[in-house]
Amino acid sequence: MAGLDAVLDQPHRDFFDSALGNVFGTERALETYAQIVDGLPIASVAVDRYGSRHEKSLSHPIARHTSLCPGATEIPRAFLAQLTISGTLSFDDELLRAYQSTQPGSGRSFECCLIELVARAVHQIAVLLFQQGHCIHNDVWSTEDPAYTIDAVTAWRSERTPAHFRLDPTLFSHFAYGVVEQYPDGVADAVGYWAENRVLGGVVILDRSDSWHDEHQPEPNVFLHSDYARVTFRVWRALDKQQQSLVDFPLSGSSNTCSRASSSPLPLAASEKNLDRIDPEYATRRKVYRDIWSESRRAMSPRIVSATKDLSTRTVSVFGRVKETTSQMYIERHKDTRPIETAFTKSRCVAR
Numbered sequence: 001m002a003g004l005d006a007v008l009d010q011p012h013r014d015f016f017d018s019a020l021g022n023v024f025g026t027e028r029a030l031e032t033y034a035q036i037v038d039g040l041p042i043a044s045v046a047v048d049r050y051g052s053r054h055e056k057s058l059s060h061p062i063a064r065h066t067s068l069c070p071g072a073t074e075i076p077r078a079f080l081a082q083l084t085i086s087g088t089l090s091f092d093d094e095l096l097r098a099y100q101s102t103q104p105g106s107g108r109s110f111e112c113c114l115i116e117l118v119a120r121a122v123h124q125i126a127v128l129l130f131q132q133g134h135c136i137h138n139d140v141w142s143t144e145d146p147a148y149t150i151d152a153v154t155a156w157r158s159e160r161t162p163a164h165f166r167l168d169p170t171l172f173s174h175f176a177y178g179v180v181e182q183y184p185d186g187v188a189d190a191v192g193y194w195a196e197n198r199v200l201g202g203v204v205i206l207d208r209s210d211s212w213h214d215e216h217q218p219e220p221n222v223f224l225h226s227d228y229a230r231v232t233f234r235v236w237r238a239l240d241k242q243q244q245s246l247v248d249f250p251l252s253g254s255s256n257t258c259s260r261a262s263s264s265p266l267p268l269a270a271s272e273k274n275l276d277r278i279d280p281e282y283a284t285r286r287k288v289y290r291d292i293w294s295e296s297r298r299a300m301s302p303r304i305v306s307a308t309k310d311l312s313t314r315t316v317s318v319f320g321r322v323k324e325t326t327s328q329m330y331i332e333r334h335k336d337t338r339p340i341e342t343a344f345t346k347s348r349c350v351a352r
């Protein structure tokens with residue numbers, strides 16, 4: 001891990017600072033971090049998950065949490081305002097060198113590196129805030145209603161929940177990123193992936209199957225792995241237009257919060273036009289993944305995935321997000337039968 005100043009020249013640093021400032025300046029980012037400081041997500045966010053169990057259970061105590069507890073917003077607002085990026089954040093030096101090697105302001109590799117850096121920053125801030133253990137919710141409710149504390153709500157089971165069913169250790173979780181015992185920061189990393197999903201529209205993952213140094217074979221656009229109700233569970237690739245909007249928005253440089261809110265493409269959402277989708281387990285075999293430790297152990301089993309239809313998206317609008325569709329064939333037949341561990345080992349040696 002390395003600090004930004006150790007690797008980046010001023011132009012690259014300026015682009016990154018501008019990008020991060022604009023993302024952190026959105027209401028979406030503030031409300032996401034405010035929920036972490038509260039200690040519980042608000043109800044509408046808690047149920048807006050793929051295959052949400054809470055959605056079916058209005059008796060779940062999280063249904064009471066329709067707004068943030070008093071004081072939850074002020075802490076992240078002050079934290080973000082005083083954030084010194086150089087002193088707080090650090091990144092994989094391999095990623096920083098890859099970003100430094102790009103032409104600042106143009107090219108697919110520049111875009112992918114910048115988006116990955118921003119995603120990792122969003123993740124790190126969530127980890128930091130979670131580890132600070134604010135738990136505003138308990139300050140309000142622990143004496144007044146012990147059955148409504150963070151631990152009580154998180155551990156709540158209905159009478160029909162099987163005894164062997166393993167609950168997530170936190171309600172800030174993405175359905176595909178819950179193997180906390182594998183993560184360097186444990187539960188806090190699960191919270192970080194959740195924050196990426198809320199702020200950016202999904203966990204940002206990259207195609208690491210090549211170094212992408214051949215100018216005739218540009219790096220593919222970033223992929224996102226979303227966790228929203230009635231949105232595909234598959235990893236989906238951003239369209240050129242989406243990726244461009246993601247880069248253009250952070251680089252807009254506007255200091256006006258209202259202006260940023262109206263122009264913000266965040267969070268990105270999959271639509272019927274995002275036809276390049278990959279089964280999450282198959283993605284790791286194609287070396288499309290985020291962190292080597294973030295993949296489910298189930299993905300370690302070599303498996304050939306045949307062509308199939310993605311039936312996980314339907315024509316529904318949820319919480320103002322337009323979704324969709326009758327999709328077709330998103331998964332290619334893949335003939336790479338190498339053990340996944342070999343693929344991982346090789347991909348880790350690829351600069352980008």
Ligand SMILES: [Zn+2]
Pocket residue numbers: 038039040065067068069136137
């Ligand atoms: Zn609360």
